[in-house]
Each structure stands twice: as structure tokens, then as C-alpha cells.
Amino acid sequence: MQSMFGVSMTSIMIVLLILLAICLSSGLWVLWRQRVIFKMGMRNIPRRPAQTTLIIIGLMLSTLIVSAALTTGDTLNNTITSVVYNLMGRTDELIVLSPGNKDANNTNVGSSFFTQDLTAQLRSKIDPKAPIDGMMPMLIDSVPTIDMRNKLHEPALSLTGIDPSDIAAFGGINDQHGNSVDINSLPADGVVLSKTAADKLDAQVGDALTVYTGNQPHTLKVSAIADDSLMTGMTDPGGSGGFAMPLARAQALTGHTGQISLIAVSNTGGVKDSTSKSDAAVAAIDNAIGSQPYRAVAIKKSAVHTAEIAGNAFTSIFLVLGLFSIAAGVLLIFLIFVLLAAERKPEMGMARAVGMKRRQLTQMFLAEGIAYDLVAALVGSALGVGVAFLIVELMGRIIGGGLNIAPVATWRSLIIAYSLGVIVTFFTISISSWRVSRLNIVAAVRDLPDAPKARAGWRWLILGILGIVVGALLMLVGRSTHEAFAFTSGVSLVPLSAAIALRRFGVRARPLYTVASLLVLAYWLAPNGWVEWMSGKLNGGFEMFFVSGIMMVAAATIAIIWNIEILTGLVGFLGRTFSRWLPAVKTAIAYPSASKGRTGMTIAMFSLIIFSLVMMATINANFVQIFTTDKAGAGWDIQATQAPTNPINNFTQALSQNGVDTSKIKSVGRVASVDGADSQVQAPGATKATTYAVDGVSTDWINNADAPLETRATGYATDTDIWNAVRDNPNFAVIDANALASGFGSDSNSYHLANVKQGDKTMSPTQVVVTDPANGASKTVTIIGILDSKVSMFTGLFINASSFDQVYAKPDQISYYVQVASGVNAKTYAQSIEAGLITYGVQADSIHEELKKSSSTEQGFLYLIEGFMGLGLLVGIAALGVVSFRSVVERRQQIGMLRAIGYQQKMVSASFLIESSMITILGVASGSILGLTLAYQLITSPDFSGTTTGTSFVVPWLVIAAFVLVSVGASLLMAYIPSRQASNVTIADALRYE
């Protein structure tokens, strides 16, 4: 990975290393100037080995998350670039026909043919100093292929013609044993099959293949099977592959005598470093092309860049979602040090009494903390690499298709993860050390609890006022820039800060914090549109997921912790029902109620993680419901696609002629498509070139499709009116909902409707110019409707077929959509269509099956992400462990007293288990409720998914139950050992314990 969030990784590393050096030097300063203090800090480490282990586990989690996210990005990047390098080999640029706009991002290969003479012409014209060491004319055409030995077929393999005289500069073709295959010496019918094509056809060397060009069969023979590469027709990593033969034979076979579809160009240098010369090579080629209708595309550089973007995208997703765990980790670190301080309170008080200064106490904790920190970050970085490798391995399995994962951990990422982990922990430790150094000496020496204060100190007043000012500023900025992040952060900060400030004036804490936190919750959970008067319409991206979680969990935790006494009301009920256990319940509730800080932090940790998991799972479940309904396929059952090289004049007739029973068909619609790379769609007069897929839909498609719209142009009463207008008038169009700007993940090169927002029911008719960059033809059409996002199978700008033909010389793909008669199995009938139309290279699939397949891949990814987020649960569980172990030590004398006055052993044990369960359940319940509520708000918001009319909100109860069970189960397990320790305390020893 070269950059993260737009900043170079090397710059990030340098800044972090500087900060790390500052942190370490503060530790070294203590060692140098305060050796005794340093020793005291260090000697605390081996005092309680179990506790030290828990502390290191707790401290390492933040580093683990960062390390795992970065290494996942590195590995994905490496895996995809490895695929790119393997496929492209020494090919760096492609020269293609491009008569239209040369700036268009047209990278599709083989879609147009041109004269082979161009190769010789360019060779003579290109500056000899250009970093180019090879050029080779190639012809690529898509052909249906049958292996005659086993009758397996593929509707579209790439027939690839390569010039044997030029291939040496491109490294040649090697078979699977690494032996060079001489294209020149192939038999007259021999071809070299790519590995993927061989796998799909289950083909072997010697097999006879039948390929169809222009509906005529030709027999070929597999002479060798070679690795996938551009030379063997593998033009993209997910493709079906193809086969190679000498160029002249390919031209004869396809009827393109003297024509080629591209010229491959090899730069000087190796496979990887040659991309750095692409700009110079492209400039030299374009210079030689001059005004001719061709252009050079830096295909390898572009693919490597795409790999980088993909790696970055995954890193960003994992980092943003990992923020919940990191936040929980920071809370854990704080909690650990507060508990350490509580444990050492008497000795700290004594140290202060004999002359140790407050800053020396801070330094002592800091020294100890840095030692934990350095070890924990090291362990976290290493484990993060392991977690990342597991993630990418699972990703590879989810994607399938033989993607070879190439695990890699870079030193730069590890240094960043380590430094970030150490720095985050260091700052948390510094704040908590400063906090714990502020103790009352007498109370500390006697280990008395801090007396409750009627009013807060000046510091809290200043902090509160500062919070109000910052919050108000954020609100102002958010309101003027319409940035949700700033406004919502500000609106959440103001009430909580006001409560903190008011405490200085003696206002009672409980009502104050309750009202403030409920105000924050009310803002976040108010029904859609209720609070818009405060801010107007706001724009937010993926980061809002984290902001909403932090703010709501903080508010809910404050509300819970200041009202936890309400639980004691339930004790009366329990008392009547389970009177035997009443004392255990009473103490189980009383302790967490009294320790608001530590209880709140533990609840917040669970709440944060469960919030993120529940929210993710709920949105996922609802997405599946919304986008995989029958509406997704616009009422069609089968999609039959074919490359336009061998078009079918009459689909139903072709089926009949090939023995397929057409009485099972209810209706057929035809859609000719060009993808975004081959079509420009932009507002009239727009200076920036934008792209968008365009579909030419037939009259039958419009008449028979069930494709509801979410936005209609003014003047149209029904969706049918709009579709009829598109059908009857070549100047009208409908566009899919992707054209609505949506913030995160939106492509800036893609066309966006500027004057319509998600949720708008009506729009003004909007003109756009559609252009075919291949021939420069263009046409102005008016968008009069936006397709409902539930029709997820169809994307692009929809115009009628005649309008499409006016602009686009040749579609990228032709699809036939079939509605089958009642009772006909779509999957089986799709297989019949594919078998019947094999000579046309038709690939037919049941739409329902395809939706299921794509949904299952997405689900796999989401489960993987949820698993990663679930790592944060470890933080909560570790926190409970730390708190429970600490509680046993802290309450030893009280446990002795309880046993003395009649608490049975099992009652003491139960009290601890109830206490842990209660904290976990409060956190889990608060996280679940908040996650579900916010997910409901999002899902039912028209801003989120367009129209959701008629869609019920789905709650993934089973998944939520699993989260709850895992959390509570793990917490009980964690609390079991300390609870046993507590119940086995020897009474007399415990009473003597100090």
C-alpha cells in the first residue's frame, strides 16, 4: 500500500516514528533522572503475573486491529498486483481503436478491429529513444467453444491471434511445466489453451475443440495448456480465458483478414519496474499516432493502480470498523490503570506521605505503562499479521475462482501499526496516570473510598465550558458546510459538556447527567426528519457509523450508570421470587452501582462492540431483503447474454430452430448495453468527462418488465407513463439510482444527477448528452425517471433500442430477458437455452439463482467483517476479567465478613457471577437496542435506500442471539475463576487481610 486516506504511507510512518521517539524518550527521561521511580514502576510488573498477562492482552488489541487492517490491505494489494503481473507479463500498453474522445477511460480490448498495417507504421514513427522494446499485433475475438471429448462447453472463450515473430519481446508462452511453446511450430489446427479455459472445459492436451465463428463450426486441437496471460486470451482476472494461435490463422478463422484488435506494447525493463516508464511510452506512441483514430492505454499501470485502490478500500473498511474495537481498547487501558491505582492506593498514599511528588507518581505509572505498552504492541503487531492472513485466506475462499492469495507483511505497515499502538496506549496511560496521581493522602493511606463531592472542581467547569464552545463551533461549521460529522458531534457534545459545567454549581449529578444523556439519545434516535430543522439536510459518509456509535453509546452508558439504582427496585421482585438468592443479588447490584466509573467503562466496551455488530448484521439482513426480492430482476426469470460478435436476429426463432421448446416462454425482452468504460454521459456543456453505462431496451422489454421507479419527472402520473414515453420517444431516458450522489464510495468519474436527492419523489426532467467515444456519435436525451434501487439487477441509463442504435455502433453485450410460463423451472430452462444456442455463445442463467449466488458472496464478506469487528469483544471480556480479579482482591475482607454473617460459598460465587452477567447484559442490551434502532432509522429512511415502501424491517434475531450468547457466555467464563476464588476465601484470613 502506498497511501492511506490520501496520505503517503511513508509520510505517516515518519510522523508516527517521531511521535514514538517522543513517547520513548519520556520513559528514558524517567530512567535517567528518576531511577528509583523507574525501578518502582518496573517492580510492579511481576507482582501479579495473571494480571500482567491480562493487561498485555488488553493493551495489544488496538495494535492488533491496526496491524491486521494494514496487512490485509497489503496482502490484497499484493495478491491483485501479482495476478495483474502474471496476466499482463511484459505487456505494458495496448494500442486500440478510439476514434472519439481520446480522454475517455476506454480500456476495453478487442471490441473493434483495425488494420494490421498500423503496427509497421508506428514502429517506424515512434521515437527510438522511447522506453519501448517490443510491439505485437494481436486479434482477440469471443467464440463459443465445445470440448468434443467430454461435450463441456463455454459460451465465450477468447480466440487470440498473436504474431509469432514478435512474441519473443513479450517473454513467449510457457506451458504448465515451464517449457517454452513455439507458436510457429503448432500443427495447422493446434492451439495453446489457457489454464482457466482448460479447467472450465476439463480439457486435456490432444482434445478436439469445436469453435463457432459466424455460426460456422471449426475444429481445433489442444496442443498445449499454458498459464493464464493476455497471450492466451485471459484479458481479465475473472474471465473464462481463451486460446492462442498464430495471428494469420486467427484472422482467417474469424474473417478479419488483415485486421487486428490491438497492438501490445512492451516497455524496457522487467515485468514490475516497466510500469514506471508507461507515461513516457504512452506519450511517444500518441505522438506517433498523431491525428489517427487510435490511442495507447497504459493497461498494466492502470491495473496496478486499481489493485492499489482495492487494497486501500479494504484497509479503510477494516480500519473504520476496527475503530470500535480500538475505542473499546482505549477504554480498557484507562480502566486497567484506574484499577491498578485503586489496588495500590495505600502504598501510593504512603509514598506521597513520605515525600513523593504527584508528578513522580505519574512518572512511576508511566514507566510501568511504557513497559507493558512496548511488549503489548509487539505482540499485537505480530498477531495482527496472523489475523490478516486468516482474513485474506477466508476472502479467497469466499471469492473462489482459484484466486491465489499472496500473503505479505511489509515492514512499513508493521512499523506504523506498532508505533500507532504504542502512541495511542502511551497517551491513554499518560492521562490515566495523571488522573490517579491526584489522590487524597490520608484517604489513600487508610484505603478509604473517595468521599462524594456535592459539587465538581474548577477543572470540570473549564472542561465543560470548553466542551460547550467546541460543540457550538462544530455545530456552526456542520450547519454551514452540511457536514454531518461536524454537526452531529457538536450537538452531542453540548448537552454533556453543559452537564459537566453545571456540576460546578452544585446541581445534582443524577438528574443532570440523565437529562443530558437522554437529550443526546433523543437527537440521534429521533424519527427521520424530526431534527432536520436544527441543521438542514446533512451529508455524511461511512465515518458516521462510528460517530453515531460513540455518541449514542456514551450517552446511553451515562444514562444507565446514573440510574442503575433502578435495578434495586427489581430486587424486591426477585426477593419475592428467589428469596434464597436475594442477598447475592443485592450485593451483585450494589458494587457496580457504587463503582460508576469502572462499571460504566465496562458497559461501554460491550455496548460499543455489540452496537457495531448488531448494526452491521441488521443492515446486512435488510439489504438482502431489499435488494434480492423478485423486484431485483424486474420480473424476468432468465438472463441470456452473448457477445455481439455473433448476434441473434430472432431469439425465439433461434431457440425453436435449435430444438428448444419455446412454448415455455411467456415473454422475451432484449437489452443492448455498453458499459461505463465505453460510454460518456454528461450534462450539456459539462467540462469534465463523465461516464455511465447505457442500455438500449426493446419495446418488449418495456412492455413486460416490472420495473418500478422511485422518482418521476413532473408531468408523469405513473411509472407506466414514463416507461411508455421512453418506449415511444427516442429522446427520453430513465436512469438507475446509482446516479444519485451518495457520498462514501461514489465514483467521481461517474455521472451524477445534480438536482435530485435520494428520497425525492419528483424531479425536473434533466437533459444529458450520451456519446460513443469509439465513433464520436452523440445524442441528447432527457431523463424523466429514476429506477427503484430494489431493481438491483439493472443499472445504467435506459433509452429505447432505436435511440441506442443511433449512438452506439456496437454494444458490449446483448442480453435477452425471458419470463417463463407458470410452472416452468427457470434454472433448467436456462440450461436448455444455453445448450440450444451454444453456437451463438449464449450464456443463460436463472436470475433468482444468480441473485442467490451474489448475495451469498456478499454475506460471506459481511460475516468476515463482522468476525473482525467481533475481535473487539475480546476487549470487553478482558475488561471483565480484570475487573473481576481486582474485585476479589479489593473485597477480600468484605467477603470474609459476608461469610462470617452467613453467606454460603455458592452465594458469594453467585454474587460475582450475577455482577459480571449484569454488566455484560447491560452493555449487550444497550448496544443491541441502539444498533437496532439506528439501523431501523437508516433502513426506513428514504435517503438510504431509495424507496422502501412495502418493505418490512428485518431483525436478525438469530445473529443477535448469537452475539448475546457469546458475550454473556464468555463473560461468565471469565468471571468464573475469580468467583471461585472469592467463594473459597478463608474467612479468618480474609478478615485479617489488609
Added chain:
Amino acid sequence: MNMTLRRGSRTSTVEVGADTATIIQAIKVTKTYNTGKMEVPALRGVDFTVTRGEMVAIMGPSGCGKTTLLNCLSGLDTIDGGQILIAGTDLARMSDNARTTFRAQEMGFVFQFYNLLPVLSAVENVELPLLVSGVKPKIARERALKTLTQVGLGDRGSHKPAELSGGQRQRVTIARALVNDPSIVWADEPTGDLDSETADEVLALMRELNKRNQQTFVVVTHDPRIGDMCDRIIRMQDGRIIDTGLGAA
């Protein structure tokens, strides 16, 4: 033989020895602590008896075994040899559960450092032994408040220990020890953490309750004033009882 002890509204049947006036009987009790490096004998064959309603002080220098003796007598700690009979019952022969139940019903404890639960209010601390014994919450609360009133803290029930003075905390401890109407109250240095004026108040209260309720009090103390107030002083040295002379009360 078996006899029924009746205190307040409760009854419990225990096996008693020949002398029905004897409530505590220690016979050749020994106890040794093993520190890992060496064995420290804490009790070396202790013999003594306490009769019902008596207020007995156990005194002696630090480390003589006073607290160990109290812990062993009350069943909080185990003994290595000898026998301890409480109202004729041999605690060593009881299971931990039975011993705990017996303690909850028949004994009350007052400790030097109060040992109140800081997270519970005064009344909640006092009602805890009743709840443990299965008394219904409403009745437990009423009795706890009544007992708090008896010790002069009727208006401090909702206060947490941190909000009370040392003397008030010890009164809460005494209320907690008495709320179950126990046969025996064990007190370990009950005035050790109090100033002399407060200590006097607490002592007077304990003596008054002892006389009013005819409950047996065994008090471990350094404080000679407590000794003076008790019916009898048992003096210990090096794990042995060296004197069981009568007190001045």
C-alpha cells in the same frame, strides 16, 4: 441430650452438653499456622467455658492468640486439635454450609474496622444477615430499622458507611450483629478504631444490650476499660490461657 434454644421469635434445636448454662466450651484447643517456612503455634491447648448471658473479655499482648481463639470459637477458622462446643454443638463436625447457617442464626460479629459493605446503606448492611437467613425482605427491613433505632441510628438508615462517623459505623456493626437476635455476639477489638469518648459510648451500648437481651458477648480487646466492664476477663499469653479471673462488673 437435645434442647431447644429460644431467642426472640426463633427456635433452633441443638445438642447441648451436661451443663445447660454453658454456651461456649473449649477443650484443649490447638491451632498452628504454617507460614511455609516455619510453623507458628497460635493456640496451645486452650480450655475454658462461657455461660449464657455472660460478657467475657479476652485480653493479652499482641500475638498471644486472642483473635485466633475468637475465630476458632465462632467457626470462622478451623482448629487442629481439641473440641469446641457451642451450646453443645461441635462446629468442627458440621459441613461448611451447616456451619454457615448456624453462624447466621446464632451468632453476631463486631469487628475493629467495622467491615461494613461500603456500597450498601446502613439499613441494608443491617438487614443482610436476616436476608441470608431467609427472612422476607419487608420484615427484614422493619427489623433492621428497629435495631438501628435501638443503637441510636434510627435516622441514619439511608446513609452509606462513608457518610457516617467511626462511632456511628461501629453502632451499625453492632446493630448488624444483633439484628438476628443471636445467642452469641463476638467482638474483635470493637473500640480499637475509635476515640475514647466514642469507645465509651459503644461499650455502654454493648453492655446495655447484653444486660437487656441476656445475649452472650465475647470481646477480644486490648482496652482495660472493656475488661473492667465485662463479667470476666480471660487472659492469654503465648497461645495459652493464663487467667480466667472475674471482672469488676
